[in-house]
Amino acid sequence: xxxxxxxxxxxxxxxxxxxxxxxxxxxxxxxxxxxxxxxxxxxxxxxxxxxxxxxxxxxxxxxxxxxxxxxxxxxxxxxxxxxxxxxxxxxxxxxxxxxxxxxxxxxxxxxxxxxxxxxxxxxxxxxxxxxxxxxxxxxxxxxxxxxxxxxxxxxxxxxxxxxxxxxxxxxxxxxxxxxxxxxxxxxxxxxxxxxxxxxxxxxxxxxxxxxxxxxxxxxxxxxxxxxxxxxxxxxxxxxxxxxxxxxxxxxxxxxxxxxxxxxxxxxxxxxxxxxxxxxxxxxxxxxxxxxxxxxxxxxxxxxxxxxxxxxxxxxxxxxxxxxxxxxxxxxxxxxxxxxxxxxxxxxxxxxxxxxxxxxxxxxxxxxxxxxxxxxxxxxxxxxxxxxxxxxxxxxxxxxxxxxxxxxxxx
Amino acid sequence: xxxxxxxxxxxxxxxxxxxxxxxxxxxxxxxxxxxxxxxxxxxxxxxxxxxxxxxxxxxxxxxxxxxxxxxxxxxxxxxxxxxxxxxxxxxxxxxxxxxxxxxxxxxxxxxxxxxxxxxxxxxxxxxxxxxxxxxxxxxxxxxxxxxxxxxxxxxxxxxxxxxxxxxxxxxxxxxxxxxxxxxxxxxxxxxxxxxxxxxxxxxxxxxxxxxxxxxxxxxxxxxxxxxxxxxxxx
Numbered sequence: 118x119x120x121x122x123x124x125x126x127x128x129x130x131x132x133x134x135x136x137x138x139x140x141x142x143x144x145x146x147x148x149x150x151x152x153x154x155x156x157x158x159x160x161x162x163x164x165x166x167x168x169x170x171x172x173x174x175x176x177x178x179x180x181x182x183x184x185x186x187x188x189x190x191x192x193x194x195x196x197x198x199x200x201x202x203x204x205x206x207x208x209x210x211x212x213x214x215x216x217x218x219x220x221x222x223x224x225x226x227x228x229x230x231x232x233x234x235x236x237x238x239x240x241x242x243x244x245x246x247x248x249x250x251x252x253x254x255x256x257x258x259x260x261x262x263x264x265x266x267x268x269x270x271x272x273x274x275x276x277x278x279x280x281x282x283x284x285x286x287x288x289x290x291x292x293x294x295x296x297x298x299x300x301x302x303x304x305x306x307x308x309x310x311x312x313x314x315x316x317x318x319x320x321x322x323x324x325x326x327x328x329x330x331x332x333x334x335x336x337x338x339x340x341x342x343x344x345x346x347x348x349x350x351x352x353x354x355x356x357x358x359x360x361x362x363x364x365x366x367x368x369x370x371x372x373x374x375x376x377x378x379x380x381x382x383x384x385x386x387x388x389x390x391x392x393x394x395x396x397x398x399x400x401x402x403x404x405x406x407x408x409x410x411x412x413x414x415x416x417x418x419x420x421x422x423x424x425x426x427x428x429x430x431x432x433x434x435x436x437x438x439x440x441x442x443x444x445x446x447x448x449x450x451x452x453x454x455x456x457x458x459x460x461x462x463x464x465x466x467x468x469x470x471x472x473x474x475x476x477x478x479x480x481x482x483x484x485x486x487x488x489x490x491x492x493x494x495x496x497x498x499x500x501x502x503x504x505x506x507x508x509x510x511x512x513x514x515x516x517x518x519x520x521x522x523x524x525x526x527x
Numbered sequence: 528x529x530x531x532x533x534x535x536x537x538x539x540x541x542x543x544x545x546x547x548x549x550x551x552x553x554x555x556x557x558x559x560x561x562x563x564x565x566x567x568x569x570x571x572x573x574x575x576x577x578x579x580x581x582x583x584x585x586x587x588x589x590x591x592x593x594x595x596x597x598x599x600x601x602x603x604x605x606x607x608x609x610x611x612x613x614x615x616x617x618x619x620x621x622x623x624x625x626x627x628x629x630x631x632x633x634x635x636x637x638x639x640x641x642x643x644x645x646x647x648x649x650x651x652x653x654x655x656x657x658x659x660x661x662x663x664x665x666x667x668x669x670x671x672x673x674x675x676x677x678x679x680x681x682x683x684x685x686x687x688x689x690x691x692x693x694x695x696x697x698x699x700x701x702x703x704x705x706x707x708x709x710x711x712x713x714x715x716x717x718x719x720x721x722x723x724x725x726x727x728x729x730x731x732x733x734x735x736x737x738x739x740x741x742x743x744x745x746x747x748x749x750x751x752x753x754x755x756x757x758x759x760x761x
Binding site for chain 1: 576579581582601602605606608609610614616620621622623624625629633634636637638641642681685
């Protein structure tokens with residue numbers, strides 16, 4: 118297959134016709150460069166959305182309470198609904214099969230935290246160990262809260278990465294004691310959160326401990342849970358609707374009251390985000406294919422022009438004994454060679470440009486613009502195939518033209 | 528070497544067809560130096576194209592080197608051209624981006640000969656036409672006469688059976704024309720069959736045999752006095 122002589126002939130043609138080579142090479146390189154950049158930037162947009170919606174488990178449900186807005190069963194409106202520990206028990210018993218992780222939560226904002234003179238204000242949450250998967254928090258050092266901590270009402274906390282950074286500088290917070298409004302807690306773990314910096318400014322303590330410190334008796338602020346991930350989006354919505362109805366019933370809230378008990382199911386949001394992502398994917402695909410098609414048309418035009426320009430040369434070659442096959446293979450190898458080299462350089466430039474951009478365009482919602490390896494390889498293959506086809510059609514025509522007509526071509 | 532019997536060729540022009548060659552009979556023996564004379568439209572170029580396997584005839588028989596030419600596809604024609612025929616054109620038809628040596632070596636490339644051997648042989652033929660020192664010049668750096676000498680070397684390089692020259696001096700001044708004709712004569716003296724097409728009387732006079740063509744028929748076929756004075760009338 119590899120015929121040194123043939124390649125020497127091709128290299129000579131390419132190098133002796135620099136303008137022509139540069140022109141067709143530029144078209145291809147530019148098309149691929151654009152393709153890579155657009156694709157990369159599209160992916161950057163995608164990454165932004167993924168990042169913004171990746172903060173919490175996709176199958177999570179949060180339940181909050183508020184004041185009633187409608188009178189119901191002889192009760193006046195404006196009544197504050199208060200969740201209690203028995204609501205935890207109620208939900209877990211009623212929805213044993215649907216619930217995967219469950220945690221009641223008590224939340225205090227702007228709690229002053231102090232460590233050796235460093236101080237700052239954070240949100241402190243009293244939760245169950247199940248809260249960790251709910252928030253998608255990842256322990257990077259130590260451990261998260263345990264049921265033993267809940268049972269013993271231990272004064273321990275798991276702190277976010279940003280809390281550690283603020284209060285402990287570059288040092289590890291593990292095993293140190295921090296002071297939260299006059300009470301000393303031992304740091305048992307440091308976590309990070311894919312949801313970003315804000316989610317890493319939380320302090321988690323055992324639910325029972327916080328309930329004892331900040332609440333009377335058995336009051337609960339809210340519930341967080343994840344449902345069995347086998348449920349479809351529709352099943353999940355049906356589950357949360359039923360849950361809402363039952364909770365309203367239990368607390369004597371009008372079923373139409375939207376503010377006394379609020380259930381937020383991420384499934385709704387997830388559905389929208391997924392649809393949006395799909396549209397974005399289609400747009401990216403469309404742009405990518407469009408650019409490639411433009412490049413293919415460009416190279417085809419140039420090939421037609423090149424073959425036209427070389428008609429006479431083809432005639433000479435044929436008169437000297439070139440077979441149609443040798444003409445076709447010469448033009449095609451040339452075309453494939455230029456396409457592959459130029460396409461690859463366009464790709465390299467594009468990938469490096471994307472690397473250089475990096476996260477510099479974050480404020481325009483473009484995070485880590487990049488192209489996947491399979492896209493890169495796919496585009497190159499498409500180009501080589503396109504180069505072959507773009508070369509083949511005019512090459513075949515050139516090979517079929519009668520040498521005498523070619524020679525008379527001026 | 529070349530034998531033509533009742534050769535017909537027409538070209539379609541719109542709905543009509545133009546009958547260019549009307550039953551030619553011609554026999555050229557090995558080692559002859561023949562010219563075809565005729566004004567434009569006489570069919571001489573068409574004849575050369577058919578003889579040169581650049582075009583196909585409609586009717587009649589054409590034997591090249593004893594081989595009947597029929598049902599010729601492009602590939603077979605290309606191989607026969609490469610093996611038996613050497614072309615010299617009015618407009619030289621050198622490849623512009625190849626130097627003299629590479630132009631001469633090109634037919635050998637299509638024979639599948641290796642690069643070094645190609646160049647060695649090509650250089651011998653360039654030497655033969657007196658252009659050895661111009662081997663690395665591009666056609667644009669050569670004079671008209673030099674270009675045609677390169678073309679002659681290229682036609683000779685495969686050691687063909689017949690040299691076909693289509694108005695070889697048409698683009699040259701009279702002095703250069705004469706020297707190119709001298710070169711062709713010398714080649715002929717070495718035994719090569721040379722077939723020249725021209726419309727210039729004095730060029731035709733330099734060959735050994737003149738075939739006159741008019742409106743697609745041969746009107747005369749006579750020996751010139753270059754070798755002997757015998758005139759043959761048809």
